[in-house]
Amino acid sequence: MKIENPNPIEWRFSERAQQLQSSFIREILKITQRPEIISFAGGLPSPATFPVERMKQAYDTVLTSAGKVALQYGPTDGFPPLREWIANQLSQNGAKIVPEQILMTSGSQQALDLLGKVLIDEGSRVLVETPSYLGALQAFSVYRPEFKSVQTDDHGLVPKSIDAVAEGARLLYSLPNFQNPTGRSLSVERRVELVETCARLGLPLIEDDPYGALSYKGEPMPKMVAMNPDGVIYMGSFSKVLTPGIRLGYVCAPLPLVRRLELAKQAADLHTAQLTQMVVHDVVKDGFLDQHIPTIRELYGNQCQAMLDALTEHFPSEAHWTRPEGGMFIWVTLPKQINAMTLLDQAIAAKVAFVPGAPFYANEAETNTLRLSFVTVPPERIREGIAILGQLIKAML
Amino acid sequence: MKIENPNPIEWRFSERAQQLQSSFIREILKITQRPEIISFAGGLPSPATFPVERMKQAYDTVLTSAGKVALQYGPTDGFPPLREWIANQLSQNGAKIVPEQILMTSGSQQALDLLGKVLIDEGSRVLVETPSYLGALQAFSVYRPEFKSVQTDDHGLVPKSIDAVAEGARLLYSLPNFQNPTGRSLSVERRVELVETCARLGLPLIEDDPYGALSYKGEPMPKMVAMNPDGVIYMGSFSKVLTPGIRLGYVCAPLPLVRRLELAKQAADLHTAQLTQMVVHDVVKDGFLDQHIPTIRELYGNQCQAMLDALTEHFPSEAHWTRPEGGMFIWVTLPKQINAMTLLDQAIAAKVAFVPGAPFYANEAETNTLRLSFVTVPPERIREGIAILGQLIKAML
Numbered sequence: 001m002k003i004e005n006p007n008p009i010e011w012r013f014s015e016r017a018q019q020l021q022s023s024f025i026r027e028i029l030k031i032t033q034r035p036e037i038i039s040f041a042g043g044l045p046s047p048a049t050f051p052v053e054r055m056k057q058a059y060d061t062v063l064t065s066a067g068k069v070a071l072q073y074g075p076t077d078g079f080p081p082l083r084e085w086i087a088n089q090l091s092q093n094g095a096k097i098v099p100e101q102i103l104m105t106s107g108s109q110q111a112l113d114l115l116g117k118v119l120i121d122e123g124s125r126v127l128v129e130t131p132s133y134l135g136a137l138q139a140f141s142v143y144r145p146e147f148k149s150v151q152t153d154d155h156g157l158v159p160k161s162i163d164a165v166a167e168g169a170r171l172l173y174s175l176p177n178f179q180n181p182t183g184r185s186l187s188v189e190r191r192v193e194l195v196e197t198c199a200r201l202g203l204p205l206i207e208d209d210p211y212g213a214l215s216y217k218g219e220p221m222p223k224m225v226a227m228n229p230d231g232v233i234y235m236g237s238f239s240k241v242l243t244p245g246i247r248l249g250y251v252c253a254p255l256p257l258v259r260r261l262e263l264a265k266q267a268a269d270l271h272t273a274q275l276t277q278m279v280v281h282d283v284v285k286d287g288f289l290d291q292h293i294p295t296i297r298e299l300y301g302n303q304c305q306a307m308l309d310a311l312t313e314h315f316p317s318e319a320h321w322t323r324p325e326g327g328m329f330i331w332v333t334l335p336k337q338i339n340a341m342t343l344l345d346q347a348i349a350a351k352v353a354f355v356p357g358a359p360f361y362a363n364e365a366e367t368n369t370l371r372l373s374f375v376t377v378p379p380e381r382i383r384e385g386i387a388i389l390g391q392l393i394k395a396m397l
Numbered sequence: 398m399k400i401e402n403p404n405p406i407e408w409r410f411s412e413r414a415q416q417l418q419s420s421f422i423r424e425i426l427k428i429t430q431r432p433e434i435i436s437f438a439g440g441l442p443s444p445a446t447f448p449v450e451r452m453k454q455a456y457d458t459v460l461t462s463a464g465k466v467a468l469q470y471g472p473t474d475g476f477p478p479l480r481e482w483i484a485n486q487l488s489q490n491g492a493k494i495v496p497e498q499i500l501m502t503s504g505s506q507q508a509l510d511l512l513g514k515v516l517i518d519e520g521s522r523v524l525v526e527t528p529s530y531l532g533a534l535q536a537f538s539v540y541r542p543e544f545k546s547v548q549t550d551d552h553g554l555v556p557k558s559i560d561a562v563a564e565g566a567r568l569l570y571s572l573p574n575f576q577n578p579t580g581r582s583l584s585v586e587r588r589v590e591l592v593e594t595c596a597r598l599g600l601p602l603i604e605d606d607p608y609g610a611l612s613y614k615g616e617p618m619p620k621m622v623a624m625n626p627d628g629v630i631y632m633g634s635f636s637k638v639l640t641p642g643i644r645l646g647y648v649c650a651p652l653p654l655v656r657r658l659e660l661a662k663q664a665a666d667l668h669t670a671q672l673t674q675m676v677v678h679d680v681v682k683d684g685f686l687d688q689h690i691p692t693i694r695e696l697y698g699n700q701c702q703a704m705l706d707a708l709t710e711h712f713p714s715e716a717h718w719t720r721p722e723g724g725m726f727i728w729v730t731l732p733k734q735i736n737a738m739t740l741l742d743q744a745i746a747a748k749v750a751f752v753p754g755a756p757f758y759a760n761e762a763e764t765n766t767l768r769l770s771f772v773t774v775p776p777e778r779i780r781e782g783i784a785i786l787g788q789l790i791k792a793m794l
Contacts, residue, residue: 002491003592003624007599011653012567014540017515020660026473044470052464059456067449071640073441076423094399106503106644110666117539118414138664142514143411170409195400202404227400243468245671247503256408263417267535268665269507274642276670 019141023134024359028344032353038385040372041353043180043328047376049296050243051283058282062275070275076266078104078250079277085285086250090234095226101252103261104272108210108237108249111261112139114268115206115233115251118260119170120145127165127172129157131360131369133180133208136173145170147362154322156184159193162201171204171233177212177221178327181360181371185325188222195227203231204257210237213293215326216301230254238280240328241293246276299375300328306379307372307386314390316397330372331357338396340370346392352385416538420531421756425741429750435782437769438750440577440725444773446693447640448680455679459672467672473663475501475647476674482682487631487649492623498649500658503669505607505634505646508658509536511665512603512630512648515657516567517542524562524569526554528757528766530577530605533570542567544759551719553581556590559598568601568630574609574618575724578757578768582722585619592624600628601654607634610690612723613698627651635677637725638690643673696772697725703776704769704783711787713794727769728754735793737767743789749782 025043032039062070077083083102090097105111112135120126120143128137130149137147150172151161157174174194176186186194198205207224215221225234237249253261265271307330311321321332334340340356347353357369374382422440429436459467474480480499487494502508509532517523517540525534527546534544547569548558554571571591573583583591595602604621612618622631634646650658662668704727708718718729731737737753744750754766771779 003589003596007597009599009601009628009651011601011651011657013515013657014518014521016518017657017661020515020657020664022660023663026663047465047469050465050468052460052468055468056457056460056464059460060453063449063453063456067453068444068447071447071449071452071642072444073636073641106666106669109664113665118410118417121411121413124411135667142661142664192400199400200404202406204406204408231406239470244470245468247666247668247670254406254408260408260410260414260417263419264414264539266420266423267417267506267539268510269503269644270532271644272503273644273670273673276673 016142016144019144023138025134025355028353028355031348037348037351037353038377038381039353040374040377040385041355042373042376045240045244045328045375046299049299051292054283054288055243055279058279061282062278066278070278072274074271074274076271077262078102078272079274079281081285082277082281085281086236086252090223090225090252092226093222095229097225097229097252100255101258103251103253103258103265104277105249105251105265106269106272107239107247108208108235109135109139111235111249111251112136113142114261114264115171116140116143117264118257119204125169127162127169128362129174129179131181131357132173132362133175134360136208137362140173149361149363156186156190157194159190159197162197166201166203169203171206172198173206173208175208176224177209178214178324178329180211180327181329181355181357182331183322183324183327183329185221191222191224192227195224195232199228199231204233205231206233206235208235210240211327213241214297214300214328216297216304217325225252233257241289241296242280242283246280248272248276248280303374303377303379303382304330306382307374310383310386314387316390316394318397319393328373328375330374332370332372333366334368334370334393335397336368338393339367341367343370343392343396347389350388350392352388354389413539413541416541418535420535422531422752425750425752428745434745434748434750435774435778436750437771437774437782438752439770439773442637442641442725442772443696446696448689451680451685452640452676455676458679459675463675467675469671471668471671473668474659475499475669476671476678478682479674479678482678483633483647483649487620487622489623490619492626494622494626494649498652498655500648500650500655500662501669501674502646502648502662503666504636504644505605505632506532506536508632508646508648509533510539511658511661512568513537513540514661515654516601522566524559524566525759526571526576528578528754529570529759530572531757533605534759537570546758546760553583553587554591556587556594559594563598563600566600568603569595570603570605572605573621574606575611575721575726577608577724578726578752578754579728580719580721580724580726582618588619588621589624592621592629596625596628601630602628603630603632605632607637608724610638611694611697611725613694613701614722622649630654638686638693639677639680643677645669645673645677700771700774700776700779701727703779704771707780707783711784713787713791715794716790725770725772727771729767729769730763731765731767731790732794733765735790736764738764740767740789740793744786747785747789749785751786
């Protein structure tokens, strides 16, 4: 029954498929997962924070009480009670978000893909921060936009710099809380200015917010979507506050857009698993996150502080770094003559890993930057790893 | 903090987003989910077949033994033991499929989307059966191909008709077992001829196989991927043999293609839920499906027979229909003067629903066709519903 193939296929890929590149981070992770390596390279949350027992209980509850429904096909937009819960969470400061604005997605990465699919034509201008989240650059790249970098400073995105690059732009992508990769957060004043600027320009503003709840000090910052629900597209995720492996995120968008996103999702994967949504609703509906999130904040906050202390002790005075008040990352800027890729080679030889900053830039990269994650490494290993990096950097100066 | 919006957004969608249409079937389903309606419209498997207890046990087992791993981010290509299990299942008749060829997807709908993304440029020629699976037409449409319909007869796709439309084609999409919507299966001879034709033309052949295991009589037919693993792209799913709500499917493709699909998946949603894959592996690894699938076959086979008997009794002699030996659907061809859309309006008024055939055609539609699903309706309701349809059709003649 085996058929000989007289004419082997010469694979002809679409033009967009030729844009596809593997995430540099995922490639590094393959190298750095060996246990002897102290890895600050990960973007993964700490498994120590996963509420395994609560999840197990919820799977049991949902499968016992509604197994046949949970295991059947479901609506493309998502499980209604969970969408309602999310809409209520987002209805802050007098803003009213309705459940019809919520589309459940298979992780918030899928929301990025759907937004790219629905808003970007080949050559469309897309505005991003400098640097920006790599997964967003990767998702949008498939649709072949022209990226324009919006200026940032030590306080994050500079709203005044938008006008200069806004002409014809289809969207501005921002990550205002404890940004990946820099750990920076936008001040309330900048948020207002950013929302006002985009509103004035009629420019859709994406507010990607996976880390907003992970504030070590004080209350979370106000959400931009609540300032202008007609102009801001909000993306949320259960990956960092619950667990990432279940792949559950959502997008909240103005109605004309969310209906398009829903159609795109229908064609892309029909819907996100009902069971997953019902389980997460069972977990979050009675306030579980109010007790759970503080335990994540405490763990990450302590490790962040350990890293900041170690940086002060071991890094040369010519280096600078951010001092995040939440999230998972610290961003280091080294003297210009040091290339973080070269440093990475030496670091891996010394059994320490991190992610060089260059892949996070849509346009011209600053090659003397690097991203450090502190969330999966205990304090003593953080001190050890930072000491090694500090020695290597000093030797390069 | 609420910001007035001086310039409401005029949403500008991408050209591809303007192709997006809601699936006609999903629209009909909204109307026909009322319990008083006898619905032959669904494409959903019967929840009576869902192994809820076995799934519950597997969630408990996996979360107990490996909860932190199951709830963490995972590899884009999928959970290795499940990919290995699938590769072994597909290695039939002397063909050797390796796990590296398997990419796990969020339902097989996602495989369609990824294949479209990676293989179709605007205007690319894509060959489909007449009629074809609506979800595939919908997924590919996003990438704006030129569909060319390949001729079919009572025995399914006619391989000899391919050459006439093959020039420049990027792929041929086929559903050889108990096709959705017609219920037809390709004979072994036609499979060989189809694989040989595509191999001769260097044309990638997609073998979409959600229903292959649901054969009421005798053994499943040989898979085309085993005849030519270098030229056939196989798509499988756990939706019809286990449960659809977990959204788990896979694609098996030659290595150059599967690596591109993996990159596209990384950008689209990073990976499919680890927990889901580990649970399904736990369920299938010791042969559970060997006992479970026969129970689905028996249920569907009895209901299929009940519908075939009722059609013979109640439909006019001018109507013709397929006699499936597996799967979920019967395809009816009415006399040319009857428009199935008109019939549907009358049928819904009489509390019976089905799906008109027209949306399943990529090009010119035969409006006198309709699809009937028998899997979620008990035999006595099948007889009642078919009797009503038969009366309406006879009155229209």
